[in-house]
Amino acid sequence: MDFSKKIINWYEKNKRKLPWRETKNPYYILVSEFMLQQTRVSQIIKYYLNFIKKFPSLEKLAQAEEKDVLKEWEGLGYYSRAKNLHFFAKKLKNDKKFFPKKYKELIKYKGIGPYTGAAVASICFKEIIPAIDGNAFRVFSRYFGIYNDITSTATKNMFRVIVSKIMDFEQPGIFNQAIMDLGSILCTPKNTKCLLCPIKDSCFSIQNKTVYKLPVKKINKFIRHRFFYYLFICDRNNNICINKRSSKDIWKGLYDFPLIESKNNLLINEIIDTVWEKFRIIVYKTLIYKIEHKLTHQILSIRFFNCEILQDLNKNIFFQKFFFIPHNQIGVYPFPRPIILFLKHKKMI
Structure with missing residues (x-):
């Protein structure tokens, strides 16, 4: 046969x-x-x-x-x-x-x-x-x-x-x-x-x-390590600030929160200073969630922080590409898995 x-x-x-x-x-x-x-x-x-x-x-x-x-x-x-x-x-x-x-x-x-x-x-x-x-x-x-x-x-x-x-x-x-x-x-x-x-x-x-x-397979061992610091922001009506990812990067087309990315692990004071410089908002020192997320050639160290709004974000030019959604609409938008795990941790989905 x-x-x-x-x-x-x-x-x-x-x-x-x-x-x-x-x-x-x-x-x-x-x-x-x-x-x-x-x-x-x-x-x-x-x-x-x-x-x-x-x-x-x-x-x-x-x-x-x-x-x-x-x-x-x-x-x-x-x-x-x-x-x-x-x-x-x-x-x-x-x-x-x-x-x-x-x-x-x-x-x-x-x-x-x-x-x-x-x-x-x-x-x-x-x-x-x-x-x-x-x-x-x-x-x-x-x-x-x-x-x-x-x-x-x-x-x-x-x-x-x-x-x-x-x-x-x-x-x-x-x-x-x-x-x-x-x-x-x-x-x-x-x-x-x-x-x-x-x-x-x-x-x-x-x-x-x-x-x-067998089989013989040449393996590319280069792994890129990235550090993501997500800012969980709600307005006075408790609506959540999100953004559609549009750059040619991971998760393009999905939604996430305002983000600070660094090549190195930042200390809390460095995070506070960077957030203020980029968004003109204050981040609380309390870390509310963290996760290590592995992709094919990347490792993401992700941290989530609560933030305090000092002014009407509609007047904040740093937030022009962001928008706010009610809590009950959070399930409508597609998010990357780390965001999903965070929302589950917050019992929002």
């Missing part, structure tokens, strides 16, 4: 039951694939179900405001995925185009890379093209004994050529999903279950005892 048949037979008996596998609707598959980018399956199931309930079609998504799309994505992270998905829907609507059926058409859209494009094209439209994600790189590098750095473009192209020759031509989507599950269930980074693997008899790494040496 050839490679692809063994993989597919194993998959039919052991596949994970996932909600997006119950449909061939390309929009639903695309939503799941966007969410799966850099996020574990267990984390996205609830988000996926809520998202397609809120936006059951590309048309509904295209008609939605960005704020509402980001609200449904709130807490999932990597918000550029939501914005790219939203843009895709609006672009198709504005150009009066149907959902692209070919890999080469799909990858023209921002956010749809080689893996996502191949997954959608193969699963929904049976295009014979390998979907190579992290699981696939691990499975094939171990199976074939490939020591090339999987982060390099040349290696990625080599994998696509190799896999395209052994994948199932009649069921390319099933083949791609089978590889995903094999890598997720058996051929894991640690604690592999090699004895249960359907292709163990012909696996290079099992035969040569190199399972945990």
Whole structure:
């Protein structure tokens, strides 16, 4: 029995039951694939179900405001995925185009890379093209004994050529999903279950005892450390001061509080002086909440402080880009996860 048949037979008996596998609707598959980018399956199931309930079609998504799309994505992270998905829907609507059926058409859209494009094209439209994600790189590098750095473009192209020759031509989507599950269930980074693997008899790494040496991946160890000092400000009517993040930085399009950022950890007196210089308001010395938030290449040390208003903020030129919302509207706006945790701490959501 050839490679692809063994993989597919194993998959039919052991596949994970996932909600997006119950449909061939390309929009639903695309939503799941966007969410799966850099996020574990267990984390996205609830988000996926809520998202397609809120936006059951590309048309509904295209008609939605960005704020509402980001609200449904709130807490999932990597918000550029939501914005790219939203843009895709609006672009198709504005150009009066149907959902692209070919890999080469799909990858023209921002956010749809080689893996996502191949997954959608193969699963929904049976295009014979390998979907190579992290699981696939691990499975094939171990199976074939490939020591090339999987982060390099040349290696990625080599994998696509190799896999395209052994994948199932009649069921390319099933083949791609089978590889995903094999890598997720058996051929894991640690604690592999090699004895249960359907292709163990012909696996290079099992035969040569190199399972945990592959794949080879060059790791960028640079981690940026940032210090955020958020100012929790309420006006005389107890409305909360917020701001929409618009710069090309993390959380663009989400909302947060007035912010002081520093490259170094500031002492309380330095925070007070900086806040006064930037906003002309007084910060209380009491720290009301703190959190360490880790991103892919960043660590954020975040502190929250109460502030006192000395004048009408409508007349304060430092607050022209901010606005105030009532407490009962706080749940309408999409916030980064650290802000959500702070609001939960304050029992405001």
